[in-house]
Amino acid sequence: xxxxxxxxxxxxxxxxxxxxxxxxxxxxxxxxxxxxxxxxxxxxxxxxxxxxxxxxxxxxxxxxxxxxxxxxxxxxxxxxxxxxxxxxxxxxxxxxxxxxxxxxxxxxxxxxxxxxxxxxxxxxxxxxxxxxxxxxxxxxxxxxxxxxxxxxxxxxxxxxxxxxxxxxxxxxxxxxxxxxxxxxxxxxxxxxxxxxxxxxxxxxxxxxxxxxxxxxxxxxxxxxxxxxxxxxxxxxxxxxxxxxxxxxxxxxxxxxxxxxxxxxxxxxxxxxxxxxxxxxxxxxxxxxxxxxxxxxxxxxxxxxxxxxxxxxxxxxxxxxxxxxxxxxxxxxxxxxxxxxxxxxxxxxxxxxxxxxxxxxxxxxxxxxxxxxxxxxxxxxxxxxxxxxxxxxxxxxxxxxxxxxxxxxxxxxxxxxxxxxxxxxxxxxxxxxxxxxxxxxxxxxxxxxxxxxxxxxxxxxxxxxxxxxxxxxxxxxxxxxxxxxxxxxxxxxxxxxxxxxxxxxxxxxxxxxxxxxxxxxxxxxxxxxxxxxxxxxxxxxxxxxxxxxxxxxxxxxxxxxxxxxxxxxxxxxxxxxxxxxxxxxxxxxxxxxxxxxxxxxxxxxxxxxxxxxxxxxxxxxxxxxxxxxxxxxxxxxxxxxxxxxxxxxxxxxxxxxxxxxxxxxxxxxxxxxxxxxxxxxxxxxxxxxxxxxxxxxxxxxxxxxxxxxxxxxxxxxxxxxxxxxxxxxxxxxxxxxxxxxxxxxxxxxxxxxxxxxxxxxxxxxxxxxxxxxxxxxx
Numbered sequence: 016x017x018x019x020x021x022x023x024x025x026x027x028x029x030x031x032x033x034x035x036x037x038x039x040x041x042x043x044x045x046x047x048x049x050x051x052x053x054x055x056x057x058x059x060x061x062x063x064x065x066x067x068x069x070x071x072x073x074x075x076x077x078x079x080x081x082x083x084x085x086x087x088x089x090x091x092x093x094x095x096x097x098x099x100x101x102x103x104x105x106x107x108x109x110x111x112x113x114x115x116x117x118x119x120x121x122x123x124x125x126x127x128x129x130x131x132x133x134x135x136x137x138x139x140x141x142x143x144x145x146x147x148x149x150x151x152x153x154x155x156x157x158x159x160x161x162x163x164x165x166x167x168x169x170x171x172x173x174x175x176x177x178x179x180x181x182x183x184x185x186x187x188x189x190x191x192x193x194x195x196x197x198x199x200x201x202x203x204x205x206x207x208x209x210x211x212x213x214x215x216x217x218x219x220x221x222x223x224x225x226x227x228x229x230x231x232x233x234x235x236x237x238x239x240x241x242x243x244x245x246x247x248x249x250x251x252x253x254x255x256x257x258x259x260x261x262x263x264x265x266x267x268x269x270x271x272x273x274x275x276x277x278x279x280x281x282x283x284x285x286x287x288x289x290x291x292x293x294x295x296x297x298x299x300x301x302x303x304x305x306x307x308x309x310x311x312x313x314x315x316x317x318x319x320x321x322x323x324x325x326x327x328x329x330x331x332x333x334x335x336x337x338x339x340x341x342x343x344x345x346x347x348x349x350x351x352x353x354x355x356x357x358x359x360x361x362x363x364x365x366x367x368x369x370x371x372x373x374x375x376x377x378x379x380x381x382x383x384x385x386x387x388x389x390x391x392x393x394x395x396x397x398x399x400x401x402x403x404x405x406x407x408x409x410x411x412x413x414x415x416x417x418x419x420x421x422x423x424x425x426x427x428x429x430x431x432x433x434x435x436x437x438x439x440x441x442x443x444x445x446x447x448x449x450x451x452x453x454x455x456x457x458x459x460x461x462x463x464x465x466x467x468x469x470x471x472x473x474x475x476x477x478x479x480x481x482x483x484x485x486x487x488x489x490x491x492x493x494x495x496x497x498x499x500x501x502x503x504x505x506x507x508x509x510x511x512x513x514x515x516x517x518x519x520x521x522x523x524x525x526x527x528x529x530x531x532x533x534x535x536x537x538x539x540x541x542x543x544x545x546x547x548x549x550x551x552x553x554x555x556x557x558x559x560x561x562x563x564x565x566x567x568x569x570x571x572x573x574x575x576x577x578x579x580x581x582x583x584x585x586x587x588x589x590x591x592x593x594x595x596x597x598x599x600x601x602x603x604x605x606x607x608x609x610x611x612x613x614x615x616x617x618x619x620x621x622x623x624x625x626x627x628x629x630x631x632x633x634x635x636x637x638x639x640x641x642x643x644x645x646x647x648x649x650x651x652x653x654x655x656x657x658x659x660x661x662x663x664x665x666x667x668x669x670x671x672x673x674x675x676x677x678x679x680x681x682x683x684x685x686x687x688x689x690x691x692x693x694x695x696x697x698x699x700x701x702x703x704x705x706x707x708x709x710x711x712x713x714x715x716x717x718x719x720x721x722x723x724x725x726x727x728x729x730x731x732x733x734x735x736x737x738x739x740x741x742x743x744x745x746x747x748x749x750x751x752x753x754x755x756x757x758x759x760x761x762x763x764x765x766x767x768x769x770x771x772x773x774x775x776x777x778x779x780x781x782x783x784x785x786x787x788x789x790x791x792x
Contacts, residue, residue: 089139089182101126124149147179154182162193177203207231217242226251236572249275250572259575273308280308285506303462305508306331320462320508329354347408347512407431410516411537413495414523418536429535434515437545444471445514447554451561452568463514465490466505469649470561472521475548479632480525487596487645492524493517499594505578505648518544558629559656560649569763573770574652580778581648597651599626599633600642606658609777616663625657659769660762 101112108114108126115121124135131137131149138144147158162173170193177188183206184190190199201212208214213225221244226237233239233251240246249260256262261272273284280286288302306317313331320326329340335357342350342359353360409431418426434441448471449461469486472478478486490503493516501507509517522540529543530536556562560570584605585595603619606612612619623640627633630650633641646654 089141089143155180160184180205201228259572279311281310282308284308303508305506318508320510324510326510347410407434407512407515409434409519411519413492414520417527426535426537430519430537430541433535433538433541434519437541440545440549441515441518442511444549444553445511451556452564452571463509463511464505465503465507465509466649467561468509468514468517469505469647470556470558471553473629473649474555474557475552477521477525477548478630482524483632483644484524485645486647486650487594489521489524490647491592491594493520495592499592502592502594503596503647558649559653559660563759565759566762570656570766573766576775577652577655577770578648580775581651583782596645598642599644599646602646602651602654603642609774609781611658611773611777617658617661621661622654622658625654625661628657629653655770655774656766659766659774662765662769662773 095117096114097117098115099108099112101108101114102110103112104110107129109128110126111124112126113121113123114126114131119140121138122131122135124131124137125133127133130152132151133149134147135149136144136146137149137154142163144161144163145154145158146161147154148156150156156179157177158179160175160179161169163169173191173193175184175188175190177184178186179188180186184203185205186203187201188203192198196216196218198215199208199212200215201208202210204210208228208231210228211226212228213223216222216224222240222242224233224237224239226233227235229235232254234253235251236249237251238246238248243266245262245264245266247256247260247262249256249262250258252258255278256275257277258275259273260275261270263270268289269287270289271280271284271286273280273286274282276282283306285303285305286308287304289300300322302322303320304313304317305320306313307315309315312334314333315331316329317331318326318328324345326343327336327340328343329336330338332338336354337356338354339352340354344350350359409427411427411430415423415427445463446461448467449463451467451470453461472486472489477489478484484492487503494502519537519541522544523537525548526540526543527536530539532539560574561567581597582595584601585597586601587593587595603612603622606617606622611617612622623633623642630644633644
């Protein structure tokens with residue numbers, strides 16, 4: 016009998032097809048001050064679907080997947096020969112022949128010592144055909160199965176072409192269904208999809224899954240392109256989105272990146288609602304929530320960044336602000352207190368003015384629903400800000416107390432003027448680094464995170480200073496009031512106004528001791544930072560992680576796992592603020608505990624070479640090692656990538672498998688290559704260094720003509736370099752050829768092998784042993 020086609024269907028499909036229901040959720044920060052000024056509210060409107068409802072738009076198991084057909088390989092019947100025609104040797108079948116077996120099976124092909132051995136064709140009575148290799152009466156080697164579901168129409172036959180073992184699809188092979196457009200191209204294990212593979216569900220190749228499989232189910236990391244055009248990229252368990260992943264709803268202009276549980280957003284994540292870009296707007300036109308989710312809803316601690324520049328940080332409950340929180344208006348003013356049902360319970364402490372009222376009236380806070388047409392307008396007035404009256408409020412409280420009382424206003428004013436003077440440059444830097452690691456954005460806008468900020472600081476060699484201040488030291492200086500547990504979180508968002516604050520504070524701590532003169536210390540330090548660090552080195556991306564967007568996107572799943580390990584191994588400092596850190600010495604000890612250090616595979620010297628490649632002060636003036644330097648997660652992860660490239664994996668690489676199973680996946684990322692700009696030429700650097708700062712400002716707040724003339728040289732130099740930098744930012748620099756694609760494939764394979772076969776298993780084993788030891792104690 017021919018094997019029957021087996022259909023699998025999920026009982027939950029019907030519930031997942033239900034129409035999306037409207038669900039009231041937090042708005043975009045809309046503030047309304049009532050007439051008696053006794054209450055300020057941030058209201059809730061029933062304007063968009065919750066993320067839990069939105070996720071049902073693309074159920075993990077779609078209808079087209081439930082109708083896929085599974086074919087089983089037939090077994091060889093009892094081999095009783097009824098007739099034979101062909102060559103013989105010493106009475107045994109030898110050479111080419113044709114045998115008729117009991118039950119109606121037919122074999123035509125090569126024989127050896129009386130057994131089917133070599134190339135041949137085997138036909139079952141129900142019409143199933145196998146053509147390929149035989150080994151001692153077993154179907155083993157390479158071959159083609161044909162399930163002849165319609166004997167008279169070969170185009171409707173289901174086929175498998177690839178490796179087989181004992182009659183089962185085993186190894187690499189391609190299955191094509193005759194009853195549907197389904198095609199599976201990838202790895203098999205004893206008749207089941209197992210390993211890397213791509214399942215295509217439509218004839219045009221627009222709907223597919225590519226990634227890891229276990230026992231015919233999506234299990235591990237993979238990409239799912241849905242018929243709607245929406246895409247999920249991340250972890251799967253038993254055909255369900257589960258673990259870390261990113262869903263892009265292109266038809267709704269929304270993206271969620273974070274943790275999933277049973278197909279729903281659950282845990283830590285980030286959701287973005289993209290709005291229509293309006294030309295010449297000051298703020299990025301998108302809403303962003305970063306924090307905890309529960310059953311698809313914002314629940315717990317989280318931060319919402321609104322399209323108009325306002326921000327809420329605090330507690331959430333079932334998608335609304337509820338509990339203690341902090342609301343920052345776009346002009347820098349802050350309300351901090353309790354929220355109930357999405358509203359402030361008390362009035363802000365600052366006085367109401369006509370300007371504040373005007374700003375509040377402009378705030379557009381509604382988040383778009385999955386099916387609602389958005390109508391958001393950026394309100395422009397005759398008072399629209401220019402560079403000269405730019406409404407920027409710097410928070411310099413962490414450094415301003417170093418100055419005498421009569422100097423505070425002067426220094427604050429001069430710092431503000433200097434930031435405004437170089438505003439275009441800082442904006443270009445911010446936009447460039449906020450794009451690192453992203454393939455696209457619907458509105459071409461991004462928000463800088465701390466990990467990208469660390470990359471900016473390292474590229475500008477800010478960590479190579481005479482004070483031996485590490486990136487972690489700068490985290491403490493830049494965020495003195497932040498909770499110790501969040502102080503070094505790589506995914507925290509940094510708004511543009513916060514970035515301006517950071518520039519001033521970094522410049523002060525690097526260069527204030529070098530200042531000589533009677534002018535503004537902060538202004539002098541900022542301009543020195545620009546000339547000595549930013550202009551020569553910014554936007555020239557170094558390191559292993561961000562230098563190539565294709566590599567970044569492919570290694571993100573490993574990054575998320577590595578961050579969990581990083582948090583686990585960090586140690587609490589005895590000094591205030593008692594944050595959790597890791598040193599290079601601790602890192603080496605970790606690899607030793609994990610049993611990864613090996614003189615032949617990965618030596619201590621090789622690891623130190625990786626550490627020093629982006630941080631030369633690992634070696635001191637006497638060529639001794641300085642391993643007590645603290646390392647952020649960016650540095651930790653880039654060292655791991657460097658270790659992966661150093662690790663001796665030559666025997667473990669299978670280039671053929673890499674090219675056949677992953678090339679298609681990587682081709683999807685090639686469109687994003689144009690977003691990466693990698694270098695500022697040596698000529699520009701030399702030109703920048705010729706511009707020296709020699710400014711002695713007057714004590715008077717009003718700038719004198721002499722001061723303006725001296726500062727003009729620096730400003731003109733900066734403008735020239737800004738134009739050059741802008742030109743580079745608009746250049747499309749990546750045009751990979753086939754050799755570069757092969758190098759890229761090998762780079763990915765080395766990293767996947769090191770992380771998934773060496774580092775992660777070693778970490779899990781170490782964690783298990785540690786728990787057992789603690790229990791025994």
